[in-house]
Amino acid sequence: MTDISRRDVFRHGAAAVLVTATAFGYVTSSSSVGRTGSRERSAAADPRDFEEVYKGKKIKGEHDRANGQHRVHINGRKLGVAQVQLPVSPTSTETFTAVISTVNHFEPVPLDETNNRDGLKKLAKIVVDQLGDQELTRDADHHHH
Amino acid sequence: MGTRKNAAALTAAEKSNFVAAVKALKAQTTGRNYDWFVRVHMNYFGTVDGHNYAHMSPSFLPWHRQFLLELENALKGFNPAVDLPYWNWTANRSTTGAPFTSDFMGGNGSGGNGSVTSGPFAGAANWRINVSATSSTSLRRAMAQRGSLPTASDVDGVMSVSTYDVSPWSSASRSGMRNRLEGGLAPDLHGRVHNWIGGHMAQIDSPNDPVFFLHHCNIDRLWSRWQTSRGFDAGRYAPGGNVSNVVDVNETLAPFGTTVSSTLDHRGTYTYA
Numbered sequence: 001m002t003d004i005s006r007r008d009v010f011r012h013g014a015a016a017v018l019v020t021a022t023a024f025g026y027v028t029s030s031s032s033v034g035r036t037g038s039r040e041r042s043a044a045a046d047p048r049d050f051e052e053v054y055k056g057k058k059i060k061g062e063h064d065r066a067n068g069q070h071r072v073h074i075n076g077r078k079l080g081v082a083q084v085q086l087p088v089s090p091t092s093t094e095t096f097t098a099v100i101s102t103v104n105h106f107e108p109v110p111l112d113e114t115n116n117r118d119g120l121k122k123l124a125k126i127v128v129d130q131l132g133d134q135e136l137t138r139d140a141d142h143h144h145h
Numbered sequence: 146m147g148t149r150k151n152a153a154a155l156t157a158a159e160k161s162n163f164v165a166a167v168k169a170l171k172a173q174t175t176g177r178n179y180d181w182f183v184r185v186h187m188n189y190f191g192t193v194d195g196h197n198y199a200h201m202s203p204s205f206l207p208w209h210r211q212f213l214l215e216l217e218n219a220l221k222g223f224n225p226a227v228d229l230p231y232w233n234w235t236a237n238r239s240t241t242g243a244p245f246t247s248d249f250m251g252g253n254g255s256g257g258n259g260s261v262t263s264g265p266f267a268g269a270a271n272w273r274i275n276v277s278a279t280s281s282t283s284l285r286r287a288m289a290q291r292g293s294l295p296t297a298s299d300v301d302g303v304m305s306v307s308t309y310d311v312s313p314w315s316s317a318s319r320s321g322m323r324n325r326l327e328g329g330l331a332p333d334l335h336g337r338v339h340n341w342i343g344g345h346m347a348q349i350d351s352p353n354d355p356v357f358f359l360h361h362c363n364i365d366r367l368w369s370r371w372q373t374s375r376g377f378d379a380g381r382y383a384p385g386g387n388v389s390n391v392v393d394v395n396e397t398l399a400p401f402g403t404t405v406s407s408t409l410d411h412r413g414t415y416t417y418a
């Protein structure tokens with residue numbers, strides 16, 4: 001299986017989970033998610049992943065360490081996320097990894113690359129703060145790469 | 146040939162003419178109407194055909210120059226006297242002063258994070274948001290909560306950088322004028338102004354806020370200022386050629402169909418006052 005087709009299978013798995021979550025009115029527990037897409041989920045397991053409620057909105061984040069195609073959903077709607085590289089400083093050759101989204105488009109949030117850190121969650125919370133009483137639309141899931 | 150003026154120096158008639166032309170373009174139902182510009186900005190945020198045309202690349206400046214020019218030409222179709230104004234945020238730093246007055250761009254969002262309540266773009270009946278990552282149908286701003294406005298010395302520092310851009314020609318470029326102007330490197334003259342206005346201006350659909358065009362007009366003016374001291378010729382853009390997946394000086398800027406080199410010397414089309 002090529003990388004691309006593996007990713008496609010993976011994406012379909014994630015979509016199936018999303019449909020299930022929507023059908024149950026967002027009250028998906030982590031165990032029911034696991035049952036729905038067990039193979040894909042276990043392949044994706046990353047200790048930085050999260051699923052919780054923040055300011056009344058369900059935020060869910062899944063990291064993609066291999067390809068940087070991280071996935072964030074807010075109230076079940078997909079947020080377009082892009083991973084970018086930024087210079088540490090003009091005097092350093094080092095770069096760091098950050099994430100931006102279709103909603104916080106000009107505010108890169110550093111993505112901690114070690115386990116159990118919360119860069120992607122910070123991004124999701126900034127987006128919730130910005131949304132206020134709004135929800136994401138279909139155009140929030142803009143294809144970045 | 147047009148003269149692009151400081152928004153703070155516009156007459157009442159110039160302001161109302163600009164607003165009327167923008168609203169006419171919004172009301173147009175076919176062709177390249179206002180929402181077409183919003184959609185194009187969204188579509189060209191990321192990689193298209195392997196190229197980052199619009200953002201996080203050397204072509205950030207020429208792409209937005211052409212984007213603005215196409216919008217300005219569309220406005221001139223309604224009123225040939227209209228030119229894009231620029232918002233000089235090093236001088237006009239108030240949420241209630243120019244250009245955020247009720248006779249022009251209007252003010253802040255209600256409660257600091259909601260719909261704009263004053264001016265010609267307040268409320269969905271006056272200015273309906275149709276194409277957006279978020280569900281509000283009225284224009285939103287959340288001014289001065291995040292981001293900040295650059296100072297004149299921030300601008301001078303960027304203007305003093307003589308190299309246009311450097312490899313890897315992206316947000317990761319650790320030198321060059323372009324990344325400092327765009328925002329991958331401090332002092333970030335462009336991105337943090339989007340964040341300072343907030344609301345739609347912070348989003349991928351930022352052209353929904355007409356102040357987008359005043360901000361980017363100022364960014365274009367600063368590039369022009371840099372070119373005035375260093376040259377409008379193709380040698381002052383980089384890369385010159387043969388860098389795959391980066392828009393070289395003789396490559397075409399999608400979706401406009403013009404080359405980077407044709408955008409460099411704008412002085413036959415418009416100048417800045």
Ligand SMILES: [Cu+2]
Nearest residue numbers: 335339351361
């Ligand atoms: Cu911009």
